[in-house]
Amino acid sequence: MKRVVGIFVVAVAVAACSGGTSVLDVAVGDCFDDPDSEIVSTLDIVDCAEPHDNEIYAKLQMSGAAFPGDDGVGEFAIDACLADFESYVGESYATSALDYFYLGPTEDSWNGGDREVLCVLYAANLAKLTGSMRAG
Numbered sequence: 001m002k003r004v005v006g007i008f009v010v011a012v013a014v015a016a017c018s019g020g021t022s023v024l025d026v027a028v029g030d031c032f033d034d035p036d037s038e039i040v041s042t043l044d045i046v047d048c049a050e051p052h053d054n055e056i057y058a059k060l061q062m063s064g065a066a067f068p069g070d071d072g073v074g075e076f077a078i079d080a081c082l083a084d085f086e087s088y089v090g091e092s093y094a095t096s097a098l099d100y101f102y103l104g105p106t107e108d109s110w111n112g113g114d115r116e117v118l119c120v121l122y123a124a125n126l127a128k129l130t131g132s133m134r135a136g
Contacts, residue, residue, distance in 0.1 A: 029055070
Protein backbone atom coordinates (compact mmCIF):
# COMPACT_ATOMS: atom_id res chain seq x y z
CA MET A 1 0.00 0.00 0.00
CA LYS A 2 1.37 3.39 -0.98
CA ARG A 3 1.78 5.94 1.77
CA VAL A 4 0.66 9.51 1.40
CA VAL A 5 3.64 11.83 1.34
CA GLY A 6 3.89 13.55 4.71
CA ILE A 7 4.89 17.08 3.86
CA PHE A 8 6.34 19.20 6.57
CA VAL A 9 6.32 22.71 5.21
CA VAL A 10 9.80 23.65 6.21
CA ALA A 11 11.21 26.68 4.49
CA VAL A 12 14.76 27.61 3.68
CA ALA A 13 15.78 31.12 4.60
CA VAL A 14 18.76 32.86 3.04
CA ALA A 15 20.03 34.58 6.17
CA ALA A 16 22.48 32.41 8.06
CA CYS A 17 22.13 31.89 11.78
CA SER A 18 25.03 31.13 14.03
CA GLY A 19 26.03 27.49 14.26
CA GLY A 20 25.35 24.66 11.87
CA THR A 21 25.85 24.42 8.12
CA SER A 22 24.00 26.82 5.84
CA VAL A 23 21.23 25.07 3.92
CA LEU A 24 22.87 26.50 0.82
CA ASP A 25 26.08 24.58 1.62
CA VAL A 26 24.72 21.11 2.47
CA ALA A 27 25.34 18.20 0.12
CA VAL A 28 23.46 15.17 -1.10
CA GLY A 29 24.23 12.41 1.40
CA ASP A 30 24.43 14.75 4.41
CA CYS A 31 22.53 13.55 7.48
CA PHE A 32 20.92 15.69 10.17
CA ASP A 33 18.45 15.59 13.03
CA ASP A 34 15.11 17.39 12.98
CA PRO A 35 15.52 21.15 13.25
CA ASP A 36 13.82 23.02 16.08
CA SER A 37 12.00 25.43 13.76
CA GLU A 38 9.84 25.30 10.65
CA ILE A 39 11.96 28.01 9.04
CA VAL A 40 15.61 27.02 8.93
CA SER A 41 18.72 28.57 7.50
CA THR A 42 21.22 26.09 8.98
CA LEU A 43 21.26 22.39 9.71
CA ASP A 44 23.35 20.53 12.25
CA ILE A 45 25.00 17.90 10.04
CA VAL A 46 25.77 14.61 11.81
CA ASP A 47 27.79 11.55 10.83
CA CYS A 48 25.43 9.22 8.95
CA ALA A 49 26.99 6.26 10.76
CA GLU A 50 25.41 7.58 13.96
CA PRO A 51 21.63 7.47 14.56
CA HIS A 52 19.96 10.43 12.81
CA ASP A 53 16.53 11.62 11.70
CA ASN A 54 17.07 12.64 8.07
CA GLU A 55 19.28 12.32 5.00
CA ILE A 56 19.42 14.67 2.02
CA TYR A 57 18.99 12.67 -1.18
CA ALA A 58 18.59 15.36 -3.84
CA LYS A 59 19.19 19.06 -4.42
CA LEU A 60 16.92 20.51 -7.09
CA GLN A 61 16.67 23.94 -8.68
CA MET A 62 13.41 25.70 -9.39
CA SER A 63 13.17 28.38 -12.05
CA GLY A 64 11.14 31.47 -12.67
CA ALA A 65 11.23 35.12 -11.71
CA ALA A 66 8.08 35.29 -9.58
CA PHE A 67 7.74 33.31 -6.35
CA PRO A 68 5.24 30.50 -7.10
CA GLY A 69 3.84 30.58 -3.57
CA ASP A 70 4.18 27.91 -0.93
CA ASP A 71 1.73 25.70 -2.85
CA GLY A 72 3.77 26.07 -6.05
CA VAL A 73 6.98 25.16 -4.25
CA GLY A 74 5.22 22.17 -2.71
CA GLU A 75 3.80 20.93 -6.01
CA PHE A 76 7.24 21.13 -7.62
CA ALA A 77 9.00 19.50 -4.65
CA ILE A 78 6.57 16.62 -4.14
CA ASP A 79 6.82 15.50 -7.77
CA ALA A 80 10.52 16.21 -8.30
CA CYS A 81 11.60 14.59 -5.03
CA LEU A 82 9.51 11.51 -5.78
CA ALA A 83 11.18 11.24 -9.21
CA ASP A 84 14.64 11.08 -7.55
CA PHE A 85 13.66 8.75 -4.69
CA GLU A 86 14.18 5.34 -6.28
CA SER A 87 17.51 6.15 -7.92
CA TYR A 88 18.96 7.15 -4.54
CA VAL A 89 17.35 4.51 -2.31
CA GLY A 90 17.38 1.64 -4.80
CA GLU A 91 13.77 0.77 -4.07
CA SER A 92 10.47 2.24 -5.17
CA TYR A 93 8.74 4.70 -2.89
CA ALA A 94 5.67 2.44 -2.79
CA THR A 95 7.59 -0.46 -1.24
CA SER A 96 10.15 1.44 0.83
CA ALA A 97 10.08 1.86 4.60
CA LEU A 98 11.30 5.41 3.98
CA ASP A 99 9.32 8.56 3.40
CA TYR A 100 10.39 12.04 2.36
CA PHE A 101 9.78 15.72 2.85
CA TYR A 102 11.36 18.79 1.36
CA LEU A 103 13.01 22.01 2.39
CA GLY A 104 12.17 24.81 -0.02
CA PRO A 105 12.57 28.54 -0.45
CA THR A 106 10.39 31.09 1.28
CA GLU A 107 9.18 34.19 -0.55
CA ASP A 108 11.94 36.23 1.11
CA SER A 109 14.71 33.79 0.20
CA TRP A 110 13.30 33.45 -3.35
CA ASN A 111 13.50 37.22 -3.75
CA GLY A 112 17.14 36.93 -2.67
CA GLY A 113 17.86 34.40 -5.43
CA ASP A 114 17.22 31.10 -3.61
CA ARG A 115 15.64 28.49 -5.93
CA GLU A 116 16.91 25.35 -4.18
CA VAL A 117 14.74 22.50 -2.94
CA LEU A 118 16.29 19.83 -0.74
CA CYS A 119 14.71 16.36 -0.82
CA VAL A 120 15.06 14.64 2.54
CA LEU A 121 14.55 11.00 3.58
CA TYR A 122 13.33 9.77 6.95
CA ALA A 123 12.00 6.50 8.36
CA ALA A 124 8.23 6.30 7.83
CA ASN A 125 7.87 4.90 11.36
CA LEU A 126 9.90 7.90 12.64
CA ALA A 127 12.68 5.67 13.99
CA LYS A 128 16.25 6.91 13.79
CA LEU A 129 18.19 5.95 10.67
CA THR A 130 21.67 4.50 10.98
CA GLY A 131 24.04 4.57 8.04
CA SER A 132 23.36 6.11 4.66
CA MET A 133 20.17 5.16 2.84
CA ARG A 134 21.94 5.50 -0.53
CA ALA A 135 21.79 2.30 -2.58
CA GLY A 136 25.01 0.61 -3.58
